Amino acid sequence: MVMISINQQDELPLVEQVVRGVSRQIDERVLRQGARLPSIRQFANDHRVSRFTVVQAYDRLVAAGYLESRQGSGFYVSKPVDAVAANEAACDLDRAVDILWLLRQSMQQRQFELMPGCGWLPPEWQDASALQRGLRTLARGRSRALVEYGNAFGYLPLRQDLQQRLGELEIAASPNQIVTTHGVSQALDLLFRYFIRPGDKVLVEDPAYFNLFGPLKLLGAELIGVPRNQDGPDTAKLEQLIQQHHPKLMITTAVLHNPTGTCISQAVAYRLLQLAEKYQLMIIEDDIYGDFHGGRATRLAALDQLNRVIYVSSFSKTISASVRVGYLACHPDLAQELVDLKLLTQLTSCETSERLIHQILSEGHYRKSMMRLRSRLERAREQTIGPLESLGMGLYAEPEYGFFLWTRLPSGCEWNAAELAHRALESEMMLAPGNIFSPQQSISPWLRFNAAFCADQPQVFERLKPLLECAASDE
Amino acid sequence: MVMISINQQDELPLVEQVVRGVSRQIDERVLRQGARLPSIRQFANDHRVSRFTVVQAYDRLVAAGYLESRQGSGFYVSKPVDAVAANEAACDLDRAVDILWLLRQSMQQRQFELMPGCGWLPPEWQDASALQRGLRTLARGRSRALVEYGNAFGYLPLRQDLQQRLGELEIAASPNQIVTTHGVSQALDLLFRYFIRPGDKVLVEDPAYFNLFGPLKLLGAELIGVPRNQDGPDTAKLEQLIQQHHPKLMITTAVLHNPTGTCISQAVAYRLLQLAEKYQLMIIEDDIYGDFHGGRATRLAALDQLNRVIYVSSFSKTISASVRVGYLACHPDLAQELVDLKLLTQLTSCETSERLIHQILSEGHYRKSMMRLRSRLERAREQTIGPLESLGMGLYAEPEYGFFLWTRLPSGCEWNAAELAHRALESEMMLAPGNIFSPQQSISPWLRFNAAFCADQPQVFERLKPLLECAASDE
DSSP states (O other): OOOOOTTTTSSSHHHHHHHHHHHHHTTTTTSSOOOOOHHHHHHHHHTTTOHHHHHHHHHHHHTTSSSSTTTTTTEEEEEOOOOOOOOSSSSOOOHHHHHHHHHHHHHTTTSEEEEEOOOOOOOSSHHHHHHHHHHHHHHHHHHHHHHHHOOSSHHHHHHHHHHHHHTTTTTTOOGGGGESHHHHHHHHHHHHHOOOOOTEEEEEEEEOGHHHHGHHHHHTTTTEEEEEEEEEEOHHHHHHHHHHHOOSSEEOSSSOOOTOOOOOOOOHHHHHHHHHHHHEEEEEETTGGGGOOSOOOOOOOHHSSSSEEEEEEETTTTTTTSSEEEEEEHHHHOOOOOOHHHHHHHHHHHHHHHHHHHHHHHHHHHHHHHHHHHHHHHHHHHHHHEEEEEEHHHHHHHSSSEEEEEEETTTTTOOHHHHHHHHHHHHOOEEEEEGGSSOOOOSSEEEEEEEHHHHTTTHHHHHHHHHHHHHHHHH | OOOOOOOSSSOOHHHHHHHHHHHHHHHTSSOOOOOOOHHHHHHHHHHHHHHHHHHHHHHHHHHTTEEEEETTTTTEOOOOOOOOOOOOOOGGGGGGGGHHHHHHHHTTTSSSBBOTTTTOOOGSSSSSHHHHHHHHHHHSGGGGGTOOOOOSSSOOHHHHHHHHHHHTTTTOOGGGGGGEEEEHHHHHOOOOOOHHOOEEEEEEEESSOGHHHHHHHTTTEEEEEEEETTTTOOHHHHHHHHHHHOOOOEOOSSSSSSOOOOOOOHHHHHHHHHHHHHHEEEEEEEOGGGGGSSOOOOOHHHHHHHHSSEEEETTTTTTTTSSSEEEEEEOHHHHHHHHHHHHHHHHHHHHHHHHHHHHHHTTTTTTHHHHHHHHHHHHHHHHHHHHHHTTEEESSSOEEEEEEEEEEOOOOOSOHHHHHHHHHHHHBBBOOOOGGSSOOOOSEEEEEEEEHHHHHHHHHHHHHHHHHHHHHTTO
């Protein structure tokens, strides 16, 4: 059954919601070419919208080439035009294909009614009014800047903001050590393209942010998982793995690690840097959740001062995922090389977006809005941990900050987390099972919950309950 | 001597202009680490600004880490912090290094007083007010959309605009064949990463848009230049080259080719597609200047209907280079693969920018503003061709539309175009010599002139005159 999410309260017209929902499912191959769509009456009943809305939406989808109407038979997802046999791809997308499935799922999560597995905050939690004010200010500002190519390193005033922000984290970085990017994704992609040759071994944490795995595999890297403990990567195991595999690069998150929500201890950070020094390892520190930490956290880059550590972060989780502003900070010589790579492959970044973020940072509300978010998240975690524990789920570690809760299925649960997630999809709920965070996609009893979504959507717990009972009663 | 461009009429404060000018020169290594800056008095005299302005600017540059002040000795470009020996890069930036030099030059062209070699329009020629109105509309619109991740293919309403635009060019493409990108650069980078393995032969035109060469070399491709005639690529030579090198890919511009300003004839287009069919060649058609053509032009994609032809374009030359919105259109299966690659390497594109461009296109002024631009360019070409010919320069072909004029140095000129361009830099004038448009960077007597800049800056001709006389009197 085709189900898309319709929100009667949304200011977006219902026709538009149907057009977007269906086209997205086609784009993401949830609806396959040749598939038949529900009849207009059926779709209208399923989604509690008028038939007139569905007629209009289907018509627009036909006009847009997504659907074709067959006389007397209904609406079908359009067939492709006659094709040349697809050329062989030089890059091995297949190697990354499981990841791609996950990524597509993750980019379509808002199609589901409940999203406790989501990797970001509910849009309503973010301060869109700051973006609106920022846009108005840009509209009033220097018009020339709206049409010109930006600086290759990135908009200087924003890099100066970042210099100050990094300074507050005790990381000294001048603007010529800071390169803006299209989200953390481009920062990582530039770094991976710069460092990695096919066959190279790369250390990632296990579990880790799953969007890392695809780009690494695409470049032919072999992923080596380092077990992640509550206080950071397991350094004893790390040294063994280094000796065994001779990796040149490690990617790690010190602060509010995704998915566990844990932070590195000072001792582990120090030991990690000692090993990096001893074995000539470069470390990429992904600090994308750093601003959610309200206390004094240990960062590798603050100890090492961008010598062996390359720092990457972005505003996608805090200000806006849509404007795509991220950055990296590193040694100035490396920064120049990465800017060259950025220029060659994408020219400059989007200065309009960078000016927008600079505007928001200079306005002075960012700090306060992060403080509010942190308090709200604290309550959300409390509202989530209790109900999860009542369901028999066990928390890996209680995070001090952030929105991720890494929880274990009840003992006696016959299903692994992927099986549970699969069943949950049937009741319109998107979970984040542990296997997707494993570099080897190993079966796992762990799940990542997003406290913000759980607090907003307490139905999550009601829907989890029968699923867990069902999993237990399979015995 | 350090010279940056200062504009007393600019609304940007003078201090800011100095800070930007100097930091840019440091970023782009025009000013090298350890270099001494002019004294405050000297800088103030050279640039006709007050000493107080220079003091403030130097102070800010010290605070930003660009400069260091040495007691009694003056200001120097900061030394890098102590460095780990740079790791060996996996991607061969050196292979692309000449291109990089050009790219950096090209991205800093506005540092020069006169820019007849520029590859885009003067910012004042573009309709910044449309962007300002667009930003205000975005600020009033649906706030959720400002914070959420966009669709992986790109913002659907914009893809529908593009479907219509392509339809007007007689290229049928449904939105699931259209992928938005970060300028044409990302479109090309995705395509190159998808198709090219190290050692692959790739056909480019000779001369061609020089930003093509770097990314191709970076991926280890070998560039094969196909001579470009007034009516398009030389198809007889093309077939020879195909038989000799077995390339899998060709990149070409049918309409308003950069640098020659010429358009492909129907006969050559047809022959080119026949050869592509016969030898299983994929063709990337770069149509970035297409909207400057006001008549009926021949496009490969209109003949082939996105079968062997992949169409790429952007709004960087017409609406804004800063917002970085480009796109590609191709067979739907390939589009899905390219979206996967886009997701893996950068997630989604910047939906805020895409909504801005959609806003401008829906507003309905775009077509009119392009009409005005075309008339203004027609006058500009007239104002440029005469003076160039008076200097003894010969025009390759008189373009019907656009801003590029491909001209040959006078017979008897002892310098090649690169030598002339080098001398011109000393008089603050940036030229675009033919060697940079050659896949082999061959010495060339050709130069590309930008009619819009020449019309705005008639001093260009006055400064060219003594240079050409000098080149001739060397005999």
